[in-house]
Amino acid sequence: DVKVTQSSRYLVKRTGEKVFLECVQDMDHENMFWYRQDPGLGLRLIYFSYDVKMKEKGDIPEGYSVSREKKERFSLILESASTNQTSMYLCASSFGYQPQHFGDGTRLSIL
Amino acid sequence: GQQLNQSPQSMFIQEGEDVSMNCTSSSIFNTWLWYKQDPGEGPVLLIALYKAGELTSNGRLTAQFGITRKDSFLNISASIPSDVGIYFCAGHDTDKLIFGTGTRLQVFP
Numbered sequence: 001d002v003k004v005t006q007s008s009r010y011l012v013k014r015t016g017e018k019v020f021l022e023c024v025q026d027m028d029h030e031n032m033f034w035y036r037q038d039p040g041l042g043l044r045l046i047y048f049s050y051d052v053k054m055k056e057k058g059d060i061p062e063g064y065s066v067s068r069e070k071k072e073r074f075s076l077i078l079e080s081a082s083t084n085q086t087s088m089y090l091c092a093s094s095f096g097y098q099p100q101h102f103g104d105g106t107r108l109s110i111l
Numbered sequence: 112g113q114q115l116n117q118s119p120q121s122m123f124i125q126e127g128e129d130v131s132m133n134c135t136s137s138s139i140f141n142t143w144l145w146y147k148q149d150p151g152e153g154p155v156l157l158i159a160l161y162k163a164g165e166l167t168s169n170g171r172l173t174a175q176f177g178i179t180r181k182d183s184f185l186n187i188s189a190s191i192p193s194d195v196g197i198y199f200c201a202g203h204d205t206d207k208l209i210f211g212t213g214t215r216l217q218v219f220p
Contacts, residue, residue, distance in 0.1 A: 004153075033207070042114060042199065042212040043154075050206075058207070090153055099144050100208060102153035 003027070004103035006091050012109045019078040021106050023091030032074035033100060034058075034066065037088040049074055081110045117200055117211030124190055125219050132198060132214040133184040140202030140209075143176050143183040148197045148213075157198075158185070190218050 007022035025032065033048040035058075045058030047066040055066050063085060067075040074093075078085055086109050092100040117134045124130060134143070142161055146154035158169050160176035160183060167174055173186045183200055195218050200211040 040212065042117075043210040045207055048207060056206075092153075097142070097203065099142075099156050099159050101156065102146075104151075104153045 004091055004093055004101055006089075006103040006106050008106050009104065010107050010109075012111060013078075013081050014111055015081060015083060017078075017081050017110075019081050019108070019110075021076040021078075021089055021091075021108070023074045023076070023093075023103060024072050025074075025093040025101075026072065027093065027095070027101075028071065029093035029095045029101075030071065031094045031096075031100075032068065033092040033094075034064075034074065034076045035090045035092065036060070037090055037105070043090065046076065083110050086110045115200055115202060115209055115211040117214055119214060120212070121215040121217070123217045123219065126190060126192060128190050130187040130190055130194070130216060131184060132200075133182060134200035134202075134211045135182045136202055136209070137181070138202070138204065138209075139180040140204065141180070142203035143174070144201040144203070144208070145172075145174050145183070145185045146199045146201065148199065150196065154199055187216075190216075192218050192220060194218050 003026045005024045034046045035043040049055045049068045065077045089106045091103045094100040115134045115136050145157045148154040158174040163180045165176040171188045197213045199213050201208040
């Protein structure tokens, strides 16, 4: 079974802090994705990556950056956290055009 | 960004009833996926559809890929309490997924 692991289930940070969300997958998938999920808005794509050191902007990249130094790890970075970035963050991975597999999410609160 | 129209937004049903939900899009997709998300968890893949007209079952779940490739439905037969959760459709658009806004299902005993 594919395992996508997100480093924290719950995280509380302060406005202006730099925040790192980590995601690791164990199936050698080349594709990795970061989404945020808000009530009534569904899942919105922030950034994705096809390979090590590659990144592509999704639909809502503003205020975020990503890092993919190793194939199995994809990090989402909030450069200067703001309260409107309080959300559920979901990481996913996939192989080619196969369906994406999701982690359990990180519920992030920015105070 | 593009989103799919998923309906209904929420459903409150009694255990044993059948459920039907659907997604429509203005764009054509080559793949339709259905995911379920339990409270506090990430989405889990239920069914993947790869061909227009395809009808696929997974236990009590049945999903179809519309002939026009612009829609899909998911049926759940004889619902049980553990069916509670949010159901998402997703269409595969070249290199990424486009998600519906979800159908929240509540099942009462």
